[in-house]
Amino acid sequence: MSRIGPRMAEGYIYLTISNQGASAARDVAISFHPPLPDYQKTDDGQDGVVAPVLRRRYAEPVTIIGIGESLNNLYWYQRGASNEPAEPVPAKFSVGVKYQDDRGRSYEDSFPLDVATIAHETQSFPGGQEWSKITARATNAIPWELWNR
Known part of the structure; x- marks a missing residue:
């Protein structure tokens, strides 16, 4: 396991936990410091898709993350044209990871x-405005697809 961090796609930031090691990572425990806030709805009444989903996904250790496998979750997205986050998650935080390799280390x-x-x-x-419109449509569809899996 060597890659943990955010990646950005036009107003959305995803938390990616990826096993780039030479063996499977087993019993992977993920923790957040400070702890993720406890809410189910956003201030505007929408279902929360960041902290509630992350808390459920990592409530128990992940049994195994295979070589090259990645776990991706939406972490931050903006409300409209503002730079304000749509959900009350910390902007500065640490992700803790504990796991074992195939030899039990x-x-x-x-x-x-x-x-x-x-x-x-x-x-x-590249490709001008048309490309950016296509990218924007695809990017806007990502949270919906992740949520509906």
Whole structure:
């Protein structure tokens, strides 16, 4: 396990936990510091799709994450044109990881993350405006597809 962190797609930031090691990661315990806030609905009454989903997914250790396998979850998204997050999750946090390899050796690490660092990422879209419209439509569909799986 060597890749943990956010990745950005136009206003959305995803938490990716990926096993880039040489063996499967077993009994993978994920923790968040500070702990994720406890809410089910956003301030505007929508179902929460960040902390509630992350708490459910990582409530128990993940049995196994295979070599090259990634676990992706929406972590941050903006409300409309503002830079404000749509859900009350911490902008600065650490993800703790504990797991065992195929030989039973235990590993533990913590990864400090800051939304501001990834939010200032710039991107180039070859092909002009039409490409950016296609990308925007695809990006807007991602949370819906993740939620409906």
